[in-house]
Amino acid sequence: MTNFPDIASIRKDFPILNEVIGGKQLVYFDNAATTQKPRIVLDALSGYYEHYNANIHRGIHHLAEKATGAFEDTRRRMQKFINAPLSEEVIFTYGTTDSINLVAQSYGRKFLKEGDEIIISTMEHHSNIVPWQMLCEEKGCVLRVIPINDEGELLMDEYEKMLSGKTKIVSVVHASNALGTINPVSDIIKKAHKVGAKVLLDGAQASSHLFLDVQALDVDFYALSLHKIYGPTGMGILYGKKELLDAMPPYRGGGEMIKEVTFEKTTYNELPYKFEAGTPNIADVVAAKYALDYVDTLGKDNIAKYESELLKYATDAVREIPGLKIIGQAKDKVSVLSFVIEGMHHQDIAVILDNQGIAVRTGHHCTQPLMSRLGILGTTRASFAVYNTIEEIDSLIKGLHKAKKMLG
Amino acid sequence: MTIKEAQDELIEDFELFDDWESKYEYIIDLGKQFPPLEEQFKTEENIIKGCQSRVWLNAYMDGELLKFEADSDAIIVRGLVSMLVKVLSGHTPEEIASADLYFMERIGLHQHLAQTRSNGLASMLKQMRTYGIAYQAAE
Incomplete structure (x- = not known):
């Protein structure tokens, strides 16, 4: 595949990505919980x-x-x-x-x-x-x-x-x-x-x-x-x-x-x-x-490369949110970005993002002992898959700024 | 104010808002204004654990009336909790146990009650009714 990532064409393979949530185009960042399914699987x-x-x-x-x-x-x-x-x-x-x-x-x-x-x-x-x-x-x-x-x-x-x-x-x-x-x-x-x-x-x-x-x-x-x-x-x-x-x-x-x-x-x-x-x-x-x-067919190496670009972009971008701390800063990571924002409860963040059509996961992620080790009750987690885009990450950042404004 | 009147008042308040943002800003404001539960009542016994946020509920009888105080560590849930307390607190156990609650649905917030495991709100409502039934039986 020479033109990978041709994300526009990949996105066409996933019918659910056309869903509109409360008037907003779905941004699906809950891929670590479950990924969406391409048409050939359906x-x-x-x-x-x-x-x-x-x-x-x-x-x-x-x-x-x-x-x-x-x-x-x-x-x-x-x-x-x-x-x-x-x-x-x-x-x-x-x-x-x-x-x-x-x-x-x-x-x-x-x-x-x-x-x-x-x-x-x-x-x-x-x-x-x-x-x-x-x-x-x-x-x-x-x-x-x-x-x-x-x-x-x-x-x-x-x-x-x-x-x-x-x-x-x-x-x-x-x-x-x-x-x-x-x-x-x-x-x-x-x-x-x-x-x-x-x-x-x-x-x-x-x-x-x-x-x-x-x-x-x-x-x-x-x-x-x-x-x-x-x-x-x-x-x-x-x-x-x-x-x-x-x-x-x-x-x-x-x-x-x-x-x-x-x-x-x-x-x-x-x-x-x-x-x-x-x-x-x-x-x-x-x-x-x-x-x-x-x-x-897409190629796991291609997918991994693209996802790590998304992760890097998102990691750099969230750092501009005041009070945000990334949870999990290992050298080697899959495309999972977990974070907490000072003074804001993760559930409140999720509700505000949800109203903007952005699906993330919040809470302890079924890892309660890990959360206690880190001294937190939970995180907000955005996780990326092959059909996600830089523009969607920009929407997340915008959404987080809005959450900050409303909840701060 | 009856349980019905309190619900109708909330429905009327929310009619002013035509987008999600102002609606949630209002809920956040309600959460901010809601008096925090005193630390002594934030006990293991009073906690209602959701997957996401914690809710505390304290109940006591004041004469004939069952009263509630509550809190949450998430501000939006706090706002929603304040609405449930406003509607249900200060009525007889019978009224609370048998109350027909429709305001969350009418305001378009029923999804918060449906998320049983995530925010503890549905469990809190169930607990408020259980107190109603328990105090009714104790009378």
Whole structure:
């Protein structure tokens, strides 16, 4: 693509961007919560329901075969997207949260015992805290937390000190949803492996911005959600190394995950099906392939480059707002800009921006322990995607000046 | 002033504003003028936690009448809280428990009540009614 970013043409792919909110053109800066969906994803969703809706894997009829084919196509597409060695290492889940719970409930319950340690970090989303707390409570394991500095970067020395033979799982966020920090995951993984611990990366935020290669990272588990990568809601994946997934018991029982059922004994299906009990979210899985195609057609490198230009422009621009402090000033960041403004409550800022058609997110971003570490109740967060523009950032700045005037 | 009259008065006040900006400037003003809740009442017991902002609600009986004092750390929510207090405070528990509240919708602010988790306002309203029911039962 020579003329990237041709944002005008990219914007045409996203019908929702034409929405008018209270007489104002929508400015959508809540991409870290969920991205909007391009037309090809919407068409794939309705195309599935209009032409080949059927339950998969069992039916001996044309529709069922077509639906099964499309469903499994997405698995192979996903495999390529994260560069997994095998397609059966891609487990479809309801999203990142579900994927983390799968590992905690299956791997964790089978392999962890009292006194074992799980390491997470201060900047984790509640989804990467609570499943481990539940496991710790049940098994008597110990949860340890890597501290951060004031810029919002992990203190790697402290992490190294925490590692020991007791460490069984290290589960950290690849890129922080609240701060934007990109963590040094390769280093984290190498160090964890030295003490024999397994590593899970929460890739919910990273996956739309960063090039993913689970083999190069040598990561044991990777969790992500498609709705943050321009895909449908309600689906995600868990990648796991085959030898680990094979050793893990299923944690949900039902159809699809069985080989043979008698009342005396049930034998389980093989990977990936043993973790996919029940009728899956077929339509969304089928449509997800088109989201990945869309991203790869634009080129992840191009997207990342453009988004970092947006982030840089916005970071420089917000500094002109008096009393504004950027929360999260790590050297490496995805396009997430979190800030507080002295004397102004983030919710008030959001209400004023909303009335100008600007969608941002405010609050604790499901990272309450991180907010307490930073000594704040919440932030205002603008997060950028490939369809956002410099002009939209100018609208945000204008909107913030207005908020300042009204609330100050 | 009855609950109905207080609501109608607010609706009339807001009819003066024809754009969002002046409407919110007015709410912000109401928030600024609303007397803050004394620190002693900003207790864990009185707090109503939303995802975004915090609201405190203190209730007490003054003779036959149930009275409310409230506060929020966000100024717009504070303004909205002041309106709920203006409408509901100083009536009998029966009146509060059974009040038909329509002013937020008529003013075009009902989205603030719909955001259950985000601002605590809907929870505060529910709590005010619960006090009404509780004091009614206690009588």
